[in-house]
Amino acid sequence: MTDQGTSRRMTMIEAINDALDVMMERDPAVVIMGEDVGYFGGVFRATAGLQKKYGKTRVFDTPISECGIIGVAVGMGAYGLRPVPEIQFADYIYPGLDQLVSEAARLRYRSAGEFIAPLTVRSPFGGGIFGGQTHSQSPEALFTHVAGLKTVIPSNPHDAKGLLIAAIEDNDPVVFFEPKRIYNGPFTGAYDKPVEPWSKHPDSEVPEGHYTVPLGKARVVREGEAVTVLAYGTMVHVAHAVCIDKGVDAEVIDLRTLVPLDIATIRESVRKTGRCMIVHEATRTGGFGAELSALVQEHCFYELEVPIERVTGFDTPYPHSLEWAYFPGAVRIGEALDRICKD
Structure with missing residues (x-):
């Protein structure tokens, strides 16, 4: 369900930015954190303009410490916030793995429901941008093995926005992997070359305002x-x-x-x-x-x-x-x- 009846064409990166904007405006508990997500707007510009709009206490840069980023997010979630930490590339998520596996995924269970960890860890993943070995990995299977974590991977702008909103509103921790190879076009690399921009694809028609794509529905x-x-x-x-x-x-x-x-x-x-x-x-x-x-x-x-x-x-x-x-x-x-x- 959407708040409004209008829609517009977006790339996937624009849809992700729009989802974050919608949720920050809708829920003051939503905060964004990560390396270069503030003034710079993220290495892929997913958080562009959000610090200027919502301030440095809700969109803020962190040290280069993935363990610290996710650990702080777990604490924020337990305190009542809904943090959306960005890990700049999925390849960098491993230092924070213990915080996700041992803390975030288990908090609801080990506290008998007294605390939750409603964090959404966003991260670009996969290859296709000539990023080399440390900017191109696809580690999604590691997280599907962890009871208590949810793993989400959109394939188009419409779903990216709806799934991200659903993930942020979910009371359990979600790992939200974004295929950076298709940030700006749906068929990039299908035949080793760009084929079509998002502006010509039906799934780039993204509703304005709030809507969700339910987690667990193919x-x-x-x-x-x-x-x-x-x-x-x-x-x-x-x-x-x-x-x-x-x-x-x-x-x-x-x-x-x-x-x-x-x-x-x-x-x-x-x-x-x-x-x-x-x-x-x-x-x-x-x-x-x-x-x-x-x-x-x-x-x-x-x-x-x-x-x-x-x-x-x-x-x-x-x-x-x-x-x-x-x-x-x-x-x-x-x-x-x-x-x-x-x-």
Whole structure:
């Protein structure tokens, strides 16, 4: 539900900024913190203009200490605030992992509900900007393993705003990963080149004011009968583009949130198609695709006609000079579609 009936075209970064603006105006308990989020407006400009509008006590810069950023946010949440800390790149989140795993995720349970940790940790993740090994990682699977954390990954401006508002309003800690490769366009990198700006994409039409996209509800991007394709973030656009180019009648599902996961939508689709392909950018071993594959096998074993396919990054450190070969792209996704649909 929205506060207003109007909408406008936005890039994903603009939609994220708008979500933060809406929530800061709506709820004085919302505060933003992180490295360079204040005067500079964030390295990707996600917080641009917010310190000027809301002041230095609600949008403020922190030292270069991810452990400190998340630790302070946990305390703020317990005190009654709704902090939205930014970790400048997902690669930098590891020093704060203990605060997320041992404190934020467990606070509600260890205090028998007396305290909560309503923080939303925003962080750009994934490759595609030639950032090298320490600015391009996809660590989402680490957080899906932690009971008490929610993990959210939008794929378009409309969902980015609605999901971020829902995350900020949630009383549990949320890790909100933003695929920076598509901050400014939906198909960037689908075929190793930009294809289309957000201004021409229907999912860039973003309602003004307050609205939410519920956590735990996937979206069927494209209906089909031949195969179910599960993806999230950037890979939604890449997989969708390949299916269209190859003329495959695929049902493409954007998971939106990894935890909570919309297993009902996945189950309904795979039982209809009898085939399942999973696409994600992160490394294969221990990636979230492994969990998805296990769940599909558990829920849809008797409906599956062929083995589940996974198209992922490789089990190597992130290869800066070969990042386009590392990403699942037209060739590898196309080959997997050929295998899974050959019978």
